[in-house]
Amino acid sequence: MTMPFIIHWLTKPRPTRLPLSTVKFVQEVVKQRRARNRLRDWIILLLRAAAIALFAFVIARPLSGNRAPAAIDGQAQTMKIVLLDISHSMGAVANGIETLDRARPMAVRHVDYRPGTQANLILCAATARPVFDRPSTNAVALVDEVSRVKPLPQRLQVQSALNSAAEMLSRVGGDKVRRELIVISDFQRSNWVAADFSVLPADTVIELESVAPTETPPNLAIMRAAPQGRVERGRPFRLEVEIGNFSPTPRQVTAEVTIGEHQFRLQGTCTAGGNSVLVTEATLNTDGWLSGEARLVGIEDGLAGDNRRALVVQVHPQPRYLMLTRQSAEARPSSSYFLERAISPKLATNPKDQQRIVRLDPSRADRDAITSADLLILDHPGKLSDDTVELICALMLRGRGVLYVAAEPIDATNLKLMAKAAGSSLQLPVEFSPPSAGQVRKNLFLTEIKLRQMPFSVFGEDATAIVAPLRFGGGLVSRRVEGALLDDVCATYSDQSACLVVTACGAGSLAVLNTELGASNLPASPAFVPLMGELISHLLGRDRSQETISSGEPIAVFLPPEAVPAAGLKIEAPADSTIESDSLGELHEENVGVMWQAGAAGSPGVYEVRRGNNTIYAMASTIPAEEADLMPLSSDLITNRLSGGRDVKYRSALDTEEPRDDFWSLLAVICLGCIFAEFVGLKLFRC
Amino acid sequence: MAVQSNSRFLDLRALASLQHLRFSTKRRIDGTYSGRHLSRQLGGAAEFVDFREYSPGDDLRRLDWKVLARTGRPYLRMYQDETNLGCAMLIDASGSMQFGGYERNVQGRGSKLEYAQYFATAMSHLICSAQDQVALAVAADKLHRFIGPGSTSDHLRRVHTLIERLTTWPATKLGVSLRQLFERLSRRGVLLILSDFLCDDLEDAFSAIRLFRSRHWEVVALHLVHPQEERLPTGTAFRFEGMENDGSANCSPAEISHAYEERFATHCAVVRSMALASGCDYRRVSTAVPYLQTLSGFLVERVG
Numbered sequence: 003m004t005m006p007f008i009i010h011w012l013t014k015p016r017p018t019r020l021p022l023s024t025v026k027f028v029q030e031v032v033k034q035r036r037a038r039n040r041l042r043d044w045i046i047l048l049l050r051a052a053a054i055a056l057f058a059f060v061i062a063r064p065l066s067g068n069r070a071p072a073a074i075d076g077q078a079q080t081m082k083i084v085l086l087d088i089s090h091s092m093g094a095v096a097n098g099i100e101t102l103d104r105a106r107p108m109a110v111r112h113v114d115y116r117p118g119t120q121a122n123l124i125l126c127a128a129t130a131r132p133v134f135d136r137p138s139t140n141a142v143a144l145v146d147e148v149s150r151v152k153p154l155p156q157r158l159q160v161q162s163a164l165n166s167a168a169e170m171l172s173r174v175g176g177d178k179v180r181r182e183l184i185v186i187s188d189f190q191r192s193n194w195v196a197a198d199f200s201v202l203p204a205d206t207v208i209e210l211e212s213v214a215p216t217e218t219p220p221n222l223a224i225m226r227a228a229p230q231g232r233v234e235r236g237r238p239f240r241l242e243v244e245i246g247n248f249s250p251t252p253r254q255v256t257a258e259v260t261i262g263e264h265q266f267r268l269q270g271t272c273t274a275g276g277n278s279v280l281v282t283e284a285t286l287n288t289d290g291w292l293s294g295e296a297r298l299v300g301i302e303d304g305l306a307g308d309n310r311r312a313l314v315v316q317v318h319p320q321p322r323y324l325m326l327t328r329q330s331a332e333a334r335p336s337s338s339y340f341l342e343r344a345i346s347p348k349l350a351t352n353p354k355d356q357q358r359i360v361r362l363d364p365s366r367a368d369r370d371a372i373t374s375a376d377l378l379i380l381d382h383p384g385k386l387s388d389d390t391v392e393l394i395c396a397l398m399l400r401g402r403g404v405l406y407v408a409a410e411p412i413d414a415t416n417l418k419l420m421a422k423a424a425g426s427s428l429q430l431p432v433e434f435s436p437p438s439a440g441q442v443r444k445n446l447f448l449t450e451i452k453l454r455q456m457p458f459s460v461f462g463e464d465a466t467a468i469v470a471p472l473r474f475g476g477g478l479v480s481r482r483v484e485g486a487l488l489d490d491v492c493a494t495y496s497d498q499s500a501c502l503v504v505t506a507c508g509a510g511s512l513a514v515l516n517t518e519l520g521a522s523n524l525p526a527s528p529a530f531v532p533l534m535g536e537l538i539s540h541l542l543g544r545d546r547s548q549e550t551i552s553s554g555e556p557i558a559v560f561l562p563p564e565a566v567p568a569a570g571l572k573i574e575a576p577a578d579s580t581i582e583s584d585s586l587g588e589l590h591e592e593n594v595g596v597m598w599q600a601g602a603a604g605s606p607g608v609y610e611v612r613r614g615n616n617t618i619y620a621m622a623s624t625i626p627a628e629e630a631d632l633m634p635l636s637s638d639l640i641t642n643r644l645s646g647g648r649d650v651k652y653r654s655a656l657d658t659e660e661p662r663d664d665f666w667s668l669l670a671v672i673c674l675g676c677i678f679a680e681f682v683g684l685k686l687f688r689c
Numbered sequence: 690m691a692v693q694s695n696s697r698f699l700d701l702r703a704l705a706s707l708q709h710l711r712f713s714t715k716r717r718i719d720g721t722y723s724g725r726h727l728s729r730q731l732g733g734a735a736e737f738v739d740f741r742e743y744s745p746g747d748d749l750r751r752l753d754w755k756v757l758a759r760t761g762r763p764y765l766r767m768y769q770d771e772t773n774l775g776c777a778m779l780i781d782a783s784g785s786m787q788f789g790g791y792e793r794n795v796q797g798r799g800s801k802l803e804y805a806q807y808f809a810t811a812m813s814h815l816i817c818s819a820q821d822q823v824a825l826a827v828a829a830d831k832l833h834r835f836i837g838p839g840s841t842s843d844h845l846r847r848v849h850t851l852i853e854r855l856t857t858w859p860a861t862k863l864g865v866s867l868r869q870l871f872e873r874l875s876r877r878g879v880l881l882i883l884s885d886f887l888c889d890d891l892e893d894a895f896s897a898i899r900l901f902r903s904r905h906w907e908v909v910a911l912h913l914v915h916p917q918e919e920r921l922p923t924g925t926a927f928r929f930e931g932m933e934n935d936g937s938a939n940c941s942p943a944e945i946s947h948a949y950e951e952r953f954a955t956h957c958a959v960v961r962s963m964a965l966a967s968g969c970d971y972r973r974v975s976t977a978v979p980y981l982q983t984l985s986g987f988l989v990e991r992v993g
Contacts, residue, residue: 016926017926017927017928017939017940018924018926018927018928019927019928019930020791020922020927020928020929020930021788021929021930021931021932022788022918022929022930022931022932023784023785023786023787023788023801023885023887023915023918023931023932024785024887024918024949024953024956025929025930025931025932025935025936025937025938026887026931026935027949027952027953027956028921028929028938028940028945028949029935029936029938030952031940031945031948031949031952032938032939032940032945034948035944035945035948039944
C-alpha cells in the first residue's frame with residue numbers, strides 16, 4: 003500500500019527554476035489557491051491509491067479464485083480427476099483435426115506432474131474406465147495413456163462417468179484436501195443435457211473444457227436400417243433406412259444396403275436438421291439369419307464412422323399357427339371358425355393353408371406341437387394345464403406371439419395362471435375376472451379406441467366410422483391394475499371393461515381379445531379380417547432381427563427357443579473385429595431359455611451365435627445414433643441449469659481469451675474510473 | 690551641437706530620422722535660458738500678449754507711455770517670455786527591471802532596463818539637440834545617482850555614461866527616490882519616469898509624483914511592460930524566483946495562469962488609474978515594440 007504514496011511522490015512535478023519580476027503576483031495567486039490545491043492533492047492521492055490497489059487486486063486475480071492447497075503431513079493436497087471423453091463423436095474431424103487430438107494436450111496439461119497433486123484419468127464412453135484405482139502421482143503413465151487413447155464407437159454415458167469420478171473423489175482425503183474435476187469433452191447436446199453434477203462432493207472444483215469446434219461440422223448418419231415387420235421367405239417386405247442429416251442444408255443421399263448376397267440401393271432427399279426414412283421393397287428367398295450392412299455412398303462429412311451400419315435380417319419360413327381350442331372344426335359358425343377364416347381367408351380352397359393352421363385340443367397338445375408353432379391362438383381352450391401354461395409363457399418370453407380370445411369364465415383363470423407363470427415379464431394392464439352371476443354382457447360397443455395404434459391404425463381416418471356399428475357380447479369383466487401401462491389397452495367397451503389388450507411378454511407378445519365372437523357382429527363386419535390380420539402380423543412381427551445393441555452397452559438377451567440347449571453354442575465376432583473371444587460374453591441356460599450376457603457389446607458389426615454352421619441368433623452392434631448429432635450444449639445451460647447451483651467453470655479450448663468474469667471486469671472498470679476521476683479532478687481544480 | 694558620445698545605446702543613424710522632432714510641452718515652464726518653450730514668466734522682449742493696469746512696484750520700463758498720453762492712465766505692456774526646457778529623466782534601476790523574459794540568454798539582454806537605457810539615451814540626445822536641458826536620476830531603494838540639468842556636450846556625455854553603466858539594486862522604493870529627486874530639482878520642467886512600477890509602495894510613489902504636480906511639473910509616466918510578464922510560461926511546474934529578494938513560488942502555471950493574468954492586468958490598470966488621477970501623462974510601453982517606434986510616437990503625440 004506504500005506504492006501509491008511512492009508513486010505520488012515520484013510523480014510529483016520537479017519545478018524548473020525561472021526568474022520572474024512579478025513573482026509577488028504568483029505568490030498571491032498561489033496563496034489564494036493553496037487550500038484548494040491541498041484538497042486536490044489529497045483527492046488525487048486517494049484516487050491514485052484506490053486505482054493502484056484495485057489494479058493490484060485485478061492482477062492477483064489468478065490467485066484469488068483458487069484456494070491454496072493446505073499442507074498435510076507432506077502428503078498430496080490436491081486430488082484431480084480428469085474425465086476424458088473418448089466417445090464416437092470425439093472422432094469428428096473439423097478443419098482436418100480430430101476432436102480428440104484437440105483434447106489430448108489439454109488432458110496432458112491437467113494430468114502432468116505437479117508437486118502436491120495426485121491425478122487420475124477416467125476414459126469415458128459407454129463405460130467409465132479409470133487408469134488407476136485412485137489418484138496417483140504417476141503422471142508418466144497417465145500422459146502415455148492420453149497419447150494412446152482413440153475414440154471408441156460408443157455413446158458417452160455421462161452420468162456413469164460422473165458417478166465414477168464422484169466415487170473416486172469421495173474416497174480420497176479429508177476436509178482439507180482440494181478436489182478437482184476436469185471434464186474434457188465436446189459436450190454433445192444429446193449426451194450432456196441430462197448431466198447431474200450433484201453426485202460429486204460438495205467442495206469439488208468443477209472445470210469443463212470444451213473441445214467442440216466453433217462451427218459444428220455437418221454430419222450425415224445412418225440412424226437405423228431394418229426391415230419393416232416380419233420378413234418371410236419369398237414375400238416382399240419394406241426395407242427402411244433412416245438417415246439423420248445434422249447439417250443446415252438438405253442433402254440428396256444414396257444408401258446401399260447389402261443383405262447376404264443381395265444388394266439394394268435407396269435414394270432420397272434428407273431434410274436439413276432432421277431424420278428422413280428411405281424405403282425400398284425387397285424380397286429374400288433364403289431362410290435364416292442374414293447379416294449385412296447399410297452405407298451412405300459418396301458422403302464426406304464430419305464423422306465418417308456413422309456412415310455405415312451393420313444390420314441383421316431373420317428370414318422366416320411361412321408362419322405356422324396352432325389353435326388350441328375345444329371347439330370342433332365342424333362346428334360352424336363358431337368362434338374358432340371365424341378366427342381360422344380371418345387368418346387365412348383362402349383356407350377352404352388352398353391346401354397349403356390347411357397345413358399352416360393346426361387345430362388341437364389343449365388336453366392333447368404335446369410339447370413339440372406347441373413349440374413348432376409360430377403363433378399360438380387360444381380360443382375356448384378350457385382349463386389349461388400348468389405345464390401347458392408354463393410352456394406357452396416360456397415360448398412367449400422367447401419371442402412367440404399368443405392370441406387369446408377370452409370368452410369363457412375359465413379364461414380369466416388361465417390368464418391369471420399365465421401372468422403368474424411369466425412373472426414380472428408379463429404385466430397385464432387389466433385384471434380379467436368372470437362376470438358376476440346374472441350379469442349379461444351384450445350389445446357392448448367400443449368407447450375408447452387407440453386409433454393411432456395397432457391394430458386400429460390400419461383403418462386410418464375411417465376407423466371411427468368402421469368400428470361404430472360393432473356390437474360385442476360375452477367375454478370377461480376387467481379391472482384396471484394400478485401402475486400398469488394403460489397404452490396396452492387398445493380398445494375399451496362401453497362398460498369400461500377392456501376389449502383388446504396387447505402387451506409384451508419377454509421377447510414375445512400376448513394379445514387378449516375379450517369377446518365371444520359368436521355373440522358379436524364383428525366376424526360379420528368387413529373390419530374383422532383386416533383387424534385380425536394386423537393383430538396377427540403384429541404378434542408374429544416382433545422380429546428379433548430388428549434388435550440392435552449399441553456398441554459398448556451391456557448385452558442381456560434371450561436367444562430363440564431353438565438355442566436350447568446351450569451346450570455347443572458359440573459366439574462369433576465379425577471377421578474384421580479384433581475383440582477377444584473372452585469379451586464376447588457368456589451363454590447361460592435358464593428356465594426360460596438361453597441368455598446371452600456380456601459386459602459390453604463389441605465394435606460395430608454382426609455377432610452371431612452358432613451351433614456348428616447354423617446361425618441360431620444374430621445381433622448387430624451399432625454406433626449409437628445419439629453420437630451423430632455433433633451440436634454441443636450451450637455453455638450457459640451447463641453452468642446455470644445443469645450445475646445444480648455449483649460453481650462450474652466452462653471454457654472452450656478454441657477461445658483464446660480467458661472466460662468472461664464480470665467481477666474482475668467490474669474491478670478493472672472501477673480502476674479506470676478512478677484514473678478518469680483523477681483526470682477530471684485535475685481539470686476541475688485548474689479551472 | 691556636435692555630440693561626442695561613445696555609448697553603445699546611442700545609434701545616431703537611427704536617430705537621424707527623428708532629428709526633426711522636438712520634445713515639447715504645452716505647459717508653461719521655468720527655464721534657465723531663452724528657448725522655444727513658453728516660459729511661465731511674462732516680460733522680456735518676446736511676443737506681446739496683453740495690457741495690464743499699472744500697480745505700484747511694477748517695472749516702469751514696461752510702462753506704455755503712448756497709452757498713458759492718450760488716456761491719462763498708466764498701463765503696462767505684457768510680453769510672453771520663451772525659455773528652454775528642463776527635462777528630468779528618472780530611470781527605475783530596481784531588480785525587476787532586469788527581467789528580460791524566460792529564455793536563458795545573456796544577462797540583461799532584452800530586459801526592461803536595457804529598453805529604458807536605449808530610450809533614455811535617445812531621448813536625452815534629442816533634448817540636448819534642441820538646446821534644452823536634461824537631468825538624469827537613477828532610482829531604486831533610494832535615489833542612487835543624479836546628474837543635474839544641463840545641455841552641454843560634456844553634460845550629455847556624462848548622462849550617457851551613467852546610463853550605459855547602470856546597474857540594478859535589489860529593492861524598489863520609488864516614493865523615497867522621487868522625494869529625494871524633488872528636493873534636488875529647483876526649476877519646473879518635465880519629469881519623465883521610466884519604470885515598471887513593480888513596487889510595494891505604489892501609493893507612496895504616486896504621492897511623491899503628486900508633489901511634482903503641485904509644483905506644476907509635467908510628469909510623464911512610461912510604464913514599461915515586458916510581454917512575457919503578461920502571461921506565465923507553459924510547462925508542468927516552475928519555481929519562480931523573485932528578482933528583488935522577494936522570495937520564490939512553486940506552481941504549475943497551467944493551474945494559475947488565468948488568475949495570474951487577471952492579477953497582472955489589475956496591476957496595470959491600477960498604475961494607469963493612479964497615474965491619470967495624479968495628473969500624469971501615462972503611457973504603457975511594451976518592450977516588444979522597438980524603442981525608436983515608441984519614441985517617435987511619443988514625440989509626435991506631444992507635438993500634437
